């Protein structure tokens with residue numbers, strides 16, 4: 054089964070061609086990073102405008118790179134949400150028009166489900182599994198007994214981990230994108246600053262206390278006109294942020310005994326996480342290749358394959374995009390069309 | 394044989410029209426529903442399927458490129474770009490304000506779309522030639538009205554397809570991939586960056 058998938062939920066215009074929920078034939082990602090760097094972060098209206106500029110070209114390039122024609126496509130899949138609504142609607146309308154033009158079925162896919170299924174590229178998922186989702190919008194532990202079955206064990210009570218990284222990067226004036234820059238800087242520093250340890254219930258996470266602490270440290274040192282190495286502060290923050298991920302996830306591994314832990318989301322690209330995870334987590338770990346951690350359409354095509362297996366019927370052309378959207382609904386678990 | 398699909402999603406009117414051999418056979422122009430994302434594709438599909446029109450018989454797709462609602466106009470433009478690309482059908486662009494003004498029968502006609510804070514997206518056209526006397530602009534409403542006290546200003550979208558197809562209102566898009574809406578205004582972030 055050949056799937057053409059579309060992902061425009063934030064600032065990457067991406068179209069991919071995937072085969073049988075496993076092989077990536079092409080994955081074109083038109084990044085807007087240079088544009089948003091000018092503004093120190095993603096400007097939603099500019100992101101939407103850039104998507105319109107690139108969208109038809111990216112469709113054509115994805116087909117060409119995969120050496121596939123539109124007629125070969127069996128299914129069109131598109132990120133329905135969550136994300137920036139203006140950006141999502143560009144991809145959704147483009148995908149609908151393409152599907153209609155070639156009389157193909159179409160389905161919407163949840164962005165985070167896409168991130169999880171990035172781990173099924175070139176391999177099979179082993180169930181039951183525990184999924185750790187770490188991104189700019191999510192910090193969650195999800196239990197998956199089988200394909201397309203999701204049960205949330207824990208989530209952040211306030212900021213997402215990627216959001217905390219971006220805010221701390223901003224305080225340290227590291228530029229955009231903040232997370233990867235903070236990760237790179239931390240590598241050169243020593244974690245010599247004491248960081249608070251948040252008391253957490255169950256498998257939940259919390260990052261606002263840690264973030265506020267870093268802000269206070271910076272302000273207090275500025276007031277006392279003390280100099281410090283920002284790399285040390287970055288290293289201290291990173292160690293504390295990741296320890297929370299390591300500990301809460303390990304707690305869930307011990308209680309649930311998954312066959313695999315899969316890590317997903319933009320923060321899965323973090324070098325510190327990748328370097329230390331095998332020492333902490335006592336279970337075989339899957340983590341996507343670097344290029345499939347950040348937003349890309351290939352992961353949407355892989356997820357779409359399994360969603361189609363669960364419910365092989367085209368959605369009608371009136372489905373909408375949603376800025377906020379939960380995938381832990383009965384409808385989504387059954388692979389059915391999400392109306393709201 | 395004038396056979397065109399026309400789309401505009403820049404205002405709170407969702408406009409889809411199908412003209413077959415010079416006769417408008419399908420018209421959808423509903424105002425105020427604010428659900429273009431939901432209705433756009435189903436309405437296009439209905440237009441073509443009701444008349445069993447094979448897309449390869451289209452002489453062109455005409456799309457309103459704004460100004461108007463940013464999120465709204467993008468949907469029509471993206472759908473038009475994609476359909477024209479995939480069906481290999483010529484694409485034509487027209488200002489949303491020109492689409493509005495085309496429905497007016499005076500010699501000089503204006504069109505305006507509320508842009509908040511006493512401003513409008515406005516334009517004024519010589520109807521016979523389709524020449525813009527004032528091109529699409531972001532302009533103070535009172536300013537526009539004072540400059541053209543005699544002109545009729547259209548504020549809703551009800552184009553005259555016959556006039557659009559027989560005079561110079563629409564223009565061919567040479568590079569379909571490159572077409573973007575005519576937002577008229579830069580984003581606030583771009584403006585702030587430019588001003589600083």
Ligand SMILES: [Zn+2]
Nearest residue numbers: 188319347348
């Ligand atoms: Zn993402």
